[in-house]
Amino acid sequence: MEQPLPTYQVNGAEIRKLRMQAGLSTAELAERAQISRRYLNHLENGYRTRMRPTAHSRLRAALDLRADSTQLLLEPPEGPSEKR
Known part of the structure; x- marks a missing residue:
């Protein structure tokens, strides 16, 4: 059976704080990070x-x-052998 990929549990408030400190809009940071604005x-x-x-x-x-x-x-981060 295929193991799930590892993931990171992130702090959204910290992401927003750092984005604002950098003077970036959501669209700007999303573009720089190559993720969608909606996902961000x-x-x-x-x-x-x-x-x-x-x-x-x-x-x-x-x-x-x-x-x-x-x-x-x-x-x-959680690896394939760790519990979720």
Whole structure:
């Protein structure tokens, strides 16, 4: 059976705070991170709380956060062998 891909549980309020500090609109940050504006809006408002590693990496880069930054995370990433 195929294992689920790992995901990161992210802090939407922190994403919004950092976006606003950077002086970016939702559309601007979404474009920089190569994600949809709707997806970013859902993350910021808590409708969605999980991201795949590639999207998380692009969002960190768009916000000029270090590659090893955990600032956007609520908890460590879940791997295929960990419980959800």
